[in-house]
Amino acid sequence: MPSYLLFATERYALPILQPLADALLATGHGVHALLVDGAAGATLSGGVQAVDVARAVALKPRAVFSAANWVPPFLGGAKVQLFHGFNVEKRDDARGHFRVRGLFDLYCTQGPLTTAPFRKLARQQGHFAVVETGWPKLDPLFGPEDAVAQDFRARAGGRPIVMFASTFTERLSAAPHLHEAIAAQIAAGDRYWLLTLHPKCAPGLFQRYRALAGDNALFFETEQLVSAQRAADVLLADTTSVVSEFAVQRKPVVTFRNRAPKPHMLDFDRPSWLPVMLDRAFAADEALQLAIASYADGIHPWRDGQSSQRVIAATEDLIAGRLGALRPKPRNWLRHLQIRRELGYWGRAG
Structure with missing residues (x-):
């Protein structure tokens, strides 16, 4: 062969x-x-x-x-x-x-x-x-759920799951701006968080986000990205391509200062707005759901x-x-x- x-x-x-x-x-x-x-x-x-x-x-x-x-x-x-x-x-x-x-x-x-x-x-x-x-x-997003995704769900203990991902491009990265707001959400404990950063992000950012791991959050590595997307209900991100990958599943995405915001994104520019934007994502209305589906069909209609x-x-x-x-x-x-x-x-x- x-x-x-x-x-x-x-x-x-x-x-x-x-x-x-x-x-x-x-x-x-x-x-x-x-x-x-x-x-x-x-x-x-x-x-x-x-x-x-x-x-x-x-x-x-x-x-x-x-x-x-x-x-x-x-x-x-x-x-x-x-x-x-x-x-x-x-x-x-x-x-x-x-x-x-x-x-x-x-x-x-x-x-x-x-x-x-x-x-x-x-x-x-x-x-x-x-x-x-x-x-x-x-x-793998459209096949049987793997053991890693199942483990992420088990850790959540039935709570809704938010995934956070950020690009390494400094001018576009949400990670430096949202750390405190995310930390407050994690401390509240009503949702479980899966956290990751682009491998090229600064070491200091990795340290800050790894330190958020505990009963209400887990930091995962790049190789587990698809499993995390399977497990999560909502994505919080910026201008990373993970936004598109996640939307292909017809799931809501919240973006911070996206360079080119689209109708399928819930985009915001003030960290204090994070709780409101997450609430909107978890209660996505019909217009948002239709926008997500239309975008997903345009970038990746294959679901087999x-x-x-x-x-x-x-x-x-x-x-x-x-x-x-x-x-x-x-x-x-x-x-x-x-x-x-x-x-x-x-x-x-x-």
Whole structure:
């Protein structure tokens, strides 16, 4: 059976890659992982073998699945972009979600709001294909609830559950501003809190939020994010892409100073308003519920937990030529050299 390679540069990519790894392993394929930078030293479960760069090249994988903005061009196989988050408009399109770097053969998009812009770019540039598959990270949201999510619910003891997540981008992060308000809510004890921060947040913030854990709150790690989303009833966040992931479940989201607030969000800008906004979320009216459902259908209509299988099928279609002929990718030699230098690899390409 052919071997496939998973590529990540941050720990938050692991929950994106794990469902895809599980789907590949279930069909008997060999699966290896090249985990670098912030993901270095991490592991994927189920028999995924971690490899270094030289070994990844030697594998000559059939395809490389990337949950990063880039992928080493000197690796063999089809280069498939999975995305590391939804488009939450942190940056303009030219610099953000819809930036094409000339490294990928296939973009596996999450839903119509992403698919349409990438198909337009594909028609213009011609060197990559686009298939709407849904996002592997969300497969576990629609399958059986895992043991971690069940444990979170058990800890809540029947209380409603609020999840808090925050981006690391300093100008957009709610974490520095909401700590006291969240601490007061946790102390009240009428709701249970699941707390997490982006791995790149400042160490001092981690210390402050970890200190809130106790009978009424738990701090969890990035790898448990999907389980926490399954368990939580309401999300409190900012401009993190977790807002979109959570809304896909048709659950209410409360956002603090979101960069581009939408009708499906309950956005506020004063920490003192937090109790009122949470009350509104837990008593979501019909208009809010309809707005959440409309947004969810636009970004990720797939609710069958089979996005990983669609990614595999789309990749095989690409390799077999069923997605049409592609132009050669642009020869960005400078970027290629930068990637080699970053990874410390100067050997032959795969």
